[in-house]
Amino acid sequence: MTVGAWICLLSPLAGALLITLAGTRISRRTAGYLSTGSVAVAFGGAITSFIGLLGKNGEERDHVSTAWTWLSGGSYRSGFEILVDPLSVMMMLIVSGVGFLIVAYSIGYMDGDKEERRYFAYMALFVFSMLLLVQGGNFLLLLAGWGMVGLSSYLLIGFWHERPSAIAGAKKAFVMNAIGDATMALAFFLIILYTGTLSFDHVFNIVQNGDSGISNSTPINLIALGLLGGAVAKSAQLPLQTWLPDAMEGPTPVSALIHAATMVTAGVYLIVRTHVIFEAAPKVEELAAGLGAGTLLLAGLIALVQTDIKRVIAYSTMSQIGYMFLGVGLGAYANGMFHLMTHAFFKALLFMAAGLVIHALHGEQDIRRMGGLRTLMPRTYLAFLVGGLALVGIFPFSGFFSKDSILAAAMDHGWYGYVLWVAGLAGAFLTGIYTARLFFLVFWGEPSAFVQEHFHKPKRDVVGISLAAPVAALAVLAAIAGWIQFAPLWHPIETWLQTVAEPLVSPAGWQEAVSSVLAVVLGAAGIGVAWLLYGARTRRVPRLAFAQRTLEHKFWFDELYDALFYRPSIRIARGLGRFVENPLIFGSGRELGQETRALGGLLGRAQTGLLRTYALAIASSVAVLALVFVVVR
Amino acid sequence: MIVATVGNVLVWAVWVGAGFACLASAVAVVSFRNPFYSALALIGNLGSLAVLYLLLSSDFVAAAQVLVYAGAVMVMFLFVIAYVGPRMDTPWAGGPGWQSVAAVLAGAALLVEIIVVIGLKAGGRLAHSAAVGDAFGSPRDIGRLFLTDHLLAFEITSIVLLIAAIGGVILGAHSRQPADEVPSL
Amino acid sequence: MTTLLIVVPLAAALVLWLLPLDRVSAAALALLAALAEVGLWIQLLIRFDWNERGLQFEQRRSWFSDLHVSYHVGVYAFSVWLIGLAVVVMAATIAYAVWVGRERARMYFGLMLFLTGAIVGVFAAQDLLLFYAFFEAMLIPLYVLVGVWGGPARMGATLKFVIYTMAGSLLMLASVIVYGLSQGTFDLVDIGASSSDWVFLGFVAAFAIKAPLFPFHGWLRDAYTESSPEVAAVLSGVVSKAAAYGFLRIAIAKFPGPTEDFRTPILVLAAVGLVYGSLLAFRAPDLRGVIAYSSLAQMGLITLGLFAANDLGFDGSVLQMVNHGLISATLFLLAGMVERRATTGELGRLGGMARGRPLLATVLMTTGIIALAVPFSTAFAGEFLILAGVFQQGWGWAVVGAAAIVLAAMYILRVISAVLHREPGTAVTDAALDLRPAELGIVVPLVACLLALSAWPAAISGHAFSRDEATRSVSQEFR
Amino acid sequence: MIHRPHVDWFALAPSNVLLVASALALLSAVLVPRGSRKPTAAALTAVGYAIAFGFAVALYVRSAHGHGVVADAIRRDRWAELAQMILAGTGLLATGISYRERSRSDHVAEYYSLLAAAGAGMIFFVASNNLMTLFLALEWFSLCLYILCAIDRERLGGLEAALKYLIIGGFGSAVLLFGSALVYGATGQLDFAGIAASGRDNDALLVFGLAMLIAGLAFKASAAPFHMWTPDVYEGAPTPVTAFMSAATKTAALVVTFRLLVTAFPQQAYLWTVAVAVIAVASLTIGNLAALVQRNVKRMLAYSSISHAGFMLIAVAANSALGGRALLYYLIPYSAGSLGAFAVVAARERELGVPVTIENMAGFGWERPLLGASMWAFLLGMAGFPLTGGFIGKFYVLAAAYRHGWTWLVVVGVIATLVSLYYYLGVVRAMFMRRTEDLQLAPVGGSPPTDSLLQGAVLVCLVVTVGSFFAVQPLIDLAKHAASSLPFLQ
C-alpha cells in the first residue's frame, strides 16, 4: 500500500512538471485535464492504501517507507520518507478527493483565462505539497510540505498578478506563514538538540519515556509553542489570522481548495499528529483550545458585517477551524478530524456555490448588489442551502454531527472546558446569523438591478458540467457525510484513529445530548434573527457605530501589526541606510584614503626643489644619526 | 733636548699660523659675495693646508696639493669664473629663513659632535702618534704604495680623471651643429 | 588531475592573449575551455573516492626549498563541491558574456579564464603561500574586469574593492609569514595547529573582508552594482566562497584555540550582518542592490554555520556555500537580462514583466523561491542545518537566523513582485522580449542544479567531510 | 725593489671589458662618420655588457670560495659576481632602451661610452673591498651619471637635474669620505676585514665614521631621509638614463652597503641594524606617501623606487644569510620591473613628445597591448602581487625581518605595500580604464616607428619579472651561494 501512497504523492507533482515543461505545446483545456487526471490518480492511490490499511488490524497500520536520505548533517539524518497510517490516509483521502472535485470544477471556472496552464500547474503543485505535508514521514518533511503549501498558496492567491491587491494578499499570506515556519523550525532545532533526530516515532518515544531531559517543562513547552505557532499561522487562528481574508483575492476554486478544505486545516492535522508533544505540554494544548475558541468568536463577529461573499465564507472558515482547534486542544482528536472532514465538504461546497454565483455575475462579489438569485439559479440555491445548513449544524446535515461532538467533548474538561463550551455555543449562534444573512441577501428578495443586467446562465457544455458536477457531488457529501459517525452511538472514525491518537476525553451521553440540542437551538435562533433582519426585513439592522467600525476593521489587527512590525522594520532599514551604511561603512574608507593623500601632499611640499633643503636633510640626519650612535654605543 | 723644545715651539708657531690662515680662508671662501675672491681665498686655504701637510710630514701630498690643486684646478676655476663673468646678481643666501637657521644648526652640530668625539679620543690614543722615519710620506714611499697596495686605486683615479675630461668636453664644448637638426640618441 | 583543473583555463587564457583571434573564435574558445573545465570536474567527481578520508588527487613539487614552500595541491571532499561550484558558475558567466558579446573579447575572456584557474587554485591549494598566491591572483583579473567593463562609476568601485580586499590580504600575508616560519613549514597539511590570536586575526581579517562580513563590506555595493552582471555573479557567487573556504580550511582548522576564544565576537558580526544585510536588501532601490545585500546576509549565515564549529554547522555551511553560489549567480545573470531589456534595474521602474514572458517569469520565480529558502528547497536544507548547528552554540543565534529568514522572504518577494507583477513599469516596453533560447541555455542549467540539489541536498551535506567519526574539530576531519 | 702584486685579470675582466667598450665607443665618436656613429657605439656598448655578463657568470661559477685579489683592493666572490650579473644585464637592457631616444644632442657616441663606463664603475664598485676603492669607484660611476643626466644640453631639466645631482652627490660623497677618514683613523685600516679585525665595538670615532658611511651609501641607494635628490634627478634625466640609474645604482649601492656593514662592522651590528631598520621604515613611509600624489609618472616611479630601497634595506637590517638572499633575489625582479616601467614611460614619451603624466597614459594599454600588458605586470610586480617575482621578493624580505625577530617591521612593510597599491593601480587604471579620447593631446607625428629594441628590452624585463615567480628555486640558489660568501655571524 506504500506504493499506492507513493503514487498518490508523486502523480500530482508529475502533473505539475508535465504542464510546466509542455508549456504552450498543449492546449489550456488539456492542461486542465492533465492536472485533474493527476489528482484523480492520487485519489486512486489514496484509496488503495486505505484499502491496504483496512486489511490490517489496528497495530500494524503504521508503515514508513523511505526513498533516500534527503538531508544529513553530522550524525543527523532524515530521509525522504512517507508515513502511511490511519491519520495520514484519512488526510490523503480528503485532500485528493476534495482536491479532485475542485480541480475538475476549475476547468469550468477558469475557462478562458489567459494563463490557465500556470493555474493548473500551480493547483497540481499544491495538491502535491499538501499530500507531502500529510504523508511526510518525519518532522523535516512535514515542515517541507508545510512550506510548500504556503508557497503554492502564495502562487495561487497572487495568480492574477496584475492586481496589486492580489499580490499584496499573497505576500501577506506567505510572510505570515513564514513566521509560522520559523517557529516550527526553531521547535525542530530544539528537538534535534535533545534527541538528535526528527523522525516521528523516535521523538515520540523519547518524549513519552521522558529521557534526555526533553520532557522538562521548559523545552517541551517551547517545542509545543513552536509547533502551535506554525499551526495557528497556517490555520489562520489568533493571533496570525489576518492573512486569510486577504487570501480571498485568489480565484474562488483556490479559496475552496486551499483556504477552506485543506491547507488551512493543516494546523489541526499538525496538532493531532504531534499530540504526544502537546500532551506532554498540557498548558500549551489548552492554549491551543483557547485560541480556537477566541478565533471562532472573533471570526463569527466579523463575519456579521462583511459584504464580500467570499470573505464571509472565509471568516466562517476561520471560526470553524476554531472549533477544530478547540476540539483537538482538548484532546478530542477524532472529533476534530471528523469536523475537519465534514468542514472540507460543506465549506468547499459553499465556496464553489459562491463561485457559481460570482461566475454568473461576471466576477461580482459584493452581496449588497446581489439578491433574488433563487429563481435564477435554483440548483445553486439548493446547494448553498445544504452547505449553509451543514455549516450551521442543523440536523441531519454533516455539520451537526461533527461540531456538536466537539462541544460535547468540551463539557468533559473541567471548568476550562465549560468556558470554551459556552464560547462554542455562542459561536454556533453567530454562525447561524451570518450564514443565514449571507443566504438571504444573495438568494432571497427580488433580483437587484445589477443582477438583472449582468446575470447570464452557464451553458450546458464542458464548462457547465465541470462547474455543476462537483458541486452536486459535494452537496451530497455535505448532506450525508455526517452519518459516518454519530457520537455516542457509533464512532468508526474514532476507532480508525485510535492507534494514532488516543482521545483524552470521552463525553458521556447526556453531555452529547445537551450540547447537541443547545447548539441546534442556538443555530436555529441565529437563523431566525437573520431572517427577521434580512429575510423578512421586518426589523431594521441595529446600528452600533462603534461596534460596526470595530468589526469592519476586524478588530484593528492589520493596523496593529502594521504599526508593530512592518513600519518599524522599514524605518529601521531606512535608518540603517542613512545613518550606518553611507556615513560609516562607505565614508570610513574614503576618508582614510583622503587623509593618506593629504599626508602625501605635505611631503610633496617638503620637496621644495631647493638644493639647500636636500643638503640640509642629509646634514641634519647625519648629525642625528652620528649623535645617536655615539651616545648609544 | 733644547733643540727639541725649540723645534716644538717653532712647529707650534707654524701650526698656529697655518691653522688660522686655513680657517680664516675657509670662512672667507664661503662668505665672499664675489666668487672670484672666494676662489682666491680657496687658493690661500689650499696653501695653508699644504703647510699643515708638511707639518704632518707628508711632503709629497703637500707638493701635490700645491701643484695640482692650487695650480691646475684653481686656474681652471678662475678661467670659468672669468668666462661666466662676475655675476653679482645672485644674492648671498636665500630661501626660507628657518632653513638658514636650521642649516647653521646642523653644520654647527656636526662640527661640535666631531670635535667632541675627537676630544673623547684625544685623552686616549690620539695623544701620541706612531714614530715615523724620514722615508714616511716621501715620494718614493708614496710611489711604492701606489704601485703595490693601491695599484687599483691609482688606476681608478686615472679613469675618473679621464671621465671627467670627457664630461668637460661634452658639457663645455660648443655644440657642433645647429640646433634645428634633431638626430635621435 | 587537480593541476589539470588549474592549468587548463590558464593555458586557454594565454592562448587567447597571444593568438590574434577574432571575436567569434575567441568567444568560442573561451566557452569551449570553460565547458572542458566542467567536464574535467565531472571526471573528478566520478573518480573521487567518498569512503576514502582526507586529501585526494594530491600533487606536490618543491617550489623553493629553503623556506619549505612547495606547489602542493589536492582536494578534500568539500573542495570538490566548491570547485564544482566555481567551474559551473564560471562556465555560465562566460556563456553569458559570449551571449552579450563583450568588446575586447580576447582580453575579456582571457581574464575570465585566468580567474577560473585562480579560483580553482584557491580551492585546491594545500600550501599556505600557494593559497595566498592564488587568493591574490583572483584580484588581478577582477580589478580589470570590474574597472574596464563596468558601469559609469566603475573606477571608484574597482579601486575600493581592490584596496579593501588587499588590506585584508596583506594582513593575511603577514600572518602567513609569521605562521609558516614559526611552524617551519608552509604546507597546509603538515603544518601544526597554532594558538596565536594575532595570526588568527590576520587570516580572519582577510576572509572577513573578502566574504564580506558585516562592518567590512564597504566595497560590496559599488562592486556588485557597477560591475557587469556576470562579473558580479562571479564575485558574489564564487569569490566570496573563497573567503568562506578560507575560514574553514585555515582559520578554523588550524587555530582551534583562537576559534574558541573569538567565536562569540565573530558570531555576533555574522548575526548582525545577517539581519543588517536583510534589512538593507529590503530597502535597496534596485535589483542588484537587493542581491548584493542579500549575499551579505547569506555570507553572514554561512559564517554562523562555520563558527558554530560542529558537524551540523560545517555540513550546512558547505551546502549553503554551493547553494548561495548558484543562487546569487543565477540572480545576477537574470538581473543582467532584465536590465538589458528594461535598460534599468530600478525596481520602481520595473514591473509586470510576467505578462507575456512566461519563461522569464518561471525562471526568475523558481530561483527566487529557492533563494528565499522555502522549505523543501536546497537553500532551506542548508539554512536548516546551519541554524540547527548554531542552535547548539546558543538559542539566540538560531532565533536571529530564523528572523532573518523571514526578512529574506520579505525582500525576495518584494523583488519578484516588483519585477514580474503589477502593471508594467515605465521602463518595461513590449520591446522587452521573453528570454531567448540562448539565455535559457545559460540560466536553466544553474536552476537545474538547484532543483537537483533540492531533491537531494544530502548529496553535498552528506559528502562534505569524511564521515567515519563525528569529530568536534575539523582539523582532524581533514586528515 | 718594488714587487707588484699579482693582478687577477679574470676578476677584473667584467669592468675592463666595459672600459674597453667605452673607449672604443668614444673613439667611434671621432673615427666613425656621423651616420653610422650611433649603431657602432651602441653595438659596442651592448657587446661590452654582454661579454661582461658572460664573464660575471663565469666568475660566479669559478669563485666558490671568495677571496680578495689585487692586494685585497677588490674581492672576488659570488656576492659581487651575482650583483655584477644583475648590473650587466641592466646595462644591456638600458642600451636597448636608449637606442631610439629622441635628443638634440650630438654626443651620441659619448653617451654610450659613458653608459659603458658607468656600468664598469658599478661592476667595480660592488667588488670593492676597501674604503678607498669603494670611494673611488663610487665617484667613478657617479661622475658618469652626472654627465649622462646632462648629456642633452638643450634640455634645461637635464641640466638642472645634473647640477643638483652633482652638488648633492658631492655633498654625500664628502660625508662618505669623512666617514671613511674617521674609520681609518679609528682602526688604521682601509680594507673591510681589517676594520672588523682591529675595530673595537664601542669606539666613538669608529661609530661616528660608521654613521657617516651609512649616510653616504644610503644617499646613493636613495633611502629617506637622504632621498630628496631622487625624484628631481629621475624626472629631469633622460628616461633611459633614469631607467638605468633606478635599477643599477640601487643595486650597486645596496649590495655594497650590505657587504660593508656585514664585513667591516660586525661588532657594531647592534647599532647599524637598528639604524638601517629606521631608515628603511622612513623610506617606506615617505616614498609611498609622496608617490600617492604624483601625477608625473617618472616622478611617481622615483618615489616608488625610494620605497623599494626601504624594502631592500629591511633585508639589510636583518643582517643574516636569509637577508642577503632576500636582497639579491629582490633585486632581480625589482631591476627588471623598474627598467621595464621606465622603458614603457620612455616609449610613451616618444610618441607624445611631452612628459608622461598619469592622465596622458590614458588608453595606452589598448593602443600598445604589449607595452601596456608589460607595464601592468611591472607595476603589479612592484606592488608585490603574485605571479610576479616582486611577490616572492617581498615575501623573502619580510621573512628575513621576521626571522630577525622584527615582526613590527613585517607589519610596516605590509602596510606600506597596501599604500603603494593605490598609485600603482592608479597607473593601470589610467592605461586600461580611461579611454584614449579622454586624452587631450594627439601623439606627435602619429605613432613613431615601432621600436623593436625597446620592445625587446621590455619583453625581457617581462620574462624576468614573471619568470622569477616560477623559477624561484634556481634564483634563490644563486642568491644563497652568493650570500654565503659574506661572513655573517650566525
Add this chain to the structure above:
Amino acid sequence: MLGPSVAWYLSVSAFLFGVGALGVLLRRNPLIVLLSLEIMLNGANLALIAFSRHQGQGDGQIFALAVMAVAASEVVVGLGLIVAMNRKRITLDVDRLNTLRG
C-alpha cells in the same frame, strides 16, 4: 712628534668640513657651492693625512691624493655644467633651479 698632537689637526679638519657644509647649505651661487664642496673634501683630506701620520702608515696619504684627483674631476664636471647653463642663459642661482619639485 713635534708640535700639536693629531687631535688639533683633526679639529681643524672638522672645522673645514663644517664650514664647507655651511657653504653648501647657505650659498646660492653654484660656483661658491662648488668651492665649498672643495673645502669639505679638503677637510676630509686633512683628517686622512693626520690619521695617516698618526698611524704612521701611508694609506691615508694615498687616499688623500686620490681624493684630490676626484675633487678635481668633480670640479671639472661641475664647471662644465655651469658653463653649459650659462650658455643657456640660466641665471647662476641654485635657488632658481626648482622647476623640478613636488
